[in-house]
Amino acid sequence: MEADWIRGLLGGVMIGGAAALFLLVNGRIMGASGLIGGLVDRSGWGNWGERAAFVAALIAVPGLMVALFAQDAATNITGNIWAIVLAGLLVGVGTRLANGCTSGHGVCGISRLSLRGIVATVFYLLAGGIALVVFRHILEVV
């Protein structure tokens, strides 16, 4: 348990460091849903190169780390395929509607004390807790 919070803190600082780098060097907000969403709905094709480079490294670097050092890594995602499809659709629509996800609203928004970022984070945390009560403790599907 102790190693867990140290890893959490270390990983968190790396995430914040990545966002700080993206802001101070490229002048961009590091929001995963915005970066990828702008590629798939064509709204962000004006700077597709930067987006594609970010996404490619986001997929490749942790993939390499797992291949080289952590063969036991697992996402432990539920085996219920319908729950996965529903969750994916909700995350896709929700993050585009709200214009941000955990990285954009949670990390970049809260750190600049943005009211939108704080409100979004409160609502997605609450909704996540309620969804788990329903899907895990009542329906028992995940």
Add this chain to the structure above:
Amino acid sequence: MRLLFSALSGGLFGAGLLVSGMTDTLKVQGWLDVFGAWDPTLAFVLGGAIAPMMLAWNFSTRRAQPVLGGAFPSPPAALLDRNLVLGSVLFGAGWGIAGLCPGPALASLSWGGTGGMVFLLAMLAGMVATPSLRLSMDRLAGATP
């Protein structure tokens, strides 16, 4: 140069997601599941991520422009609207059900197996559908006085 630093940022982000445990859905759900065996790790992740970003925002106010030129993002509108709240609720529900959000869904692509792939495809489909969904919602809202 912009591409290089985009890749550096994306790579560091992905490494941080793996190290912190954000790519482990049980860890994420452990944090959201306040009625189960609650796991506080994510508080350290969020706190650890916000701290360097606070310094970065502070530093950005003392510079005219980013290192590679252009402009810093302007302060966000303080506007709270239907889309922000509704979108956050939908996103949070999906995050709770599967334990993945967009960053970790991409970061874990190479080892996430079929489940991770299905989640990512459904997420991308939802993203593609959102602009037209938003249009019809606006039209509906406009139709009711």
